[in-house]
Amino acid sequence: MVLHPLLGVDEVPAVEPYLGRVGEVFKAYREQDSGCVSYGVQLLDGARWFVKEAITDDARRSLERGWAFHRTVRHRAIVPQVHRIAVRQSWAVVMPWRDGEVLYHPTLGGPQDRTNPAGPMARFRALPTDRVLRAFDRVLDAHLAVESAGQIAVDFYDGALLYDFAGDVTHLVDLDEYRPGPFVLEEDRLPGSRRFMAPEEFVRGAVIDTRTTVFTLGRAARLLLDAGDEERAWRGTPQQLAVIELATEADPDARFEDVRRFTDAWRAANTPQDA
Known part of the structure; x- marks a missing residue:
């Protein structure tokens, strides 16, 4: 029996040379600010895979956490980690390739301009609102599965959204910092984008739970x-905005208690009043 060249190997001395031997590396992401280097590889049978290698200690710890998360959560919108390969006291994880563009891609060169008309975020925001709502509904569905598994979202932002503009399909990627909860924050802050983070994520000793x-x-x-990007051009309805305002109250006790209640309120706000 011939083992799968990616799913059947447990250890390699170096990732990229190995990928070049078993297939063609058609994408390489070397300038990510996550401490990882990632590759798109096409094997001889035509199958495409995404391989992410940790090259710093922080990234290795993050991949360890992500591996544990993917063992507990399965959802069609979440790109799974299906195998991992040991490499130089670190790890590389193997995922199926999904077509699309990450809406925000920070690199070592600095932040990306979300307002650039040619960029993925600006193009996504220019889509008809029904497509944006459909994409967000898929995000909510995935987080209902996350919540059911007892996991809390950490470091979720637009960089975790992979959107296929041609196929109108949304996937979630790089959920490596998600973790079981509730938990008490033992650091000065959690990792993540300030634009998406709750106030308690910056308070040592705070409880991080489903309200977060x-x-x-x-x-x-x-x-x-x-x-x-200035939040001055709301495209939704007043009913949707009211749900968002409740969800993002500074006081966790004033928010929806969990993702299920938030989702129910959001979907009710999307339902025409005469339906």
Whole structure:
């Protein structure tokens, strides 16, 4: 029996040379600020895979956390980690390739301009609102599965959204910092984008729970449904905005208690009143 060249190997001395031997590396992401280097590889049978290698200690710890997360959560919108390969006291994880563009891609060279008309975020925001709502609904579905598995969203932002403009399909990637909860924050802050983070994520000793995930998802809806980056061009309805405002209250106790209640309220706000 011939083992799969990616799923059947447990250890390699170096990732990229190995990928070049078993297939063609058609994409390489070397300038990511995550401490990882990633590759798109096409094997001889035509199958495409995404391989992400940790090259720093922080990235290795993050991949360890992500591996544990993917063992507990399965959802069609979440790109799974299906195998991992040991490499030089570190790890590389193997995922199926998904077509699309990450809406925000920070690199070592600095932040990306979300307002660039040619960029993926600006193009996404310019889509008809029904497509944006459909994409966000898939995000909510995925987070219902996350919540059911007892996991809390950490470091979720537009860089975790992979959108296929041609196929109108949304996938979630790079959820490596998600973790079981509730938990008490033992650091000065959690990793993540300030634009999406709840106030308690900056307070050592704060409880991080489902209300924190609600805040993050509320911010995602607010930012995805705005025509610009200044949050002055809301494209949704007043009913949707009212749900978002409740979801993103500074006081966790004033928010929706969990993702299920937030999702129910959001979907009710999307339903025509005469339906």
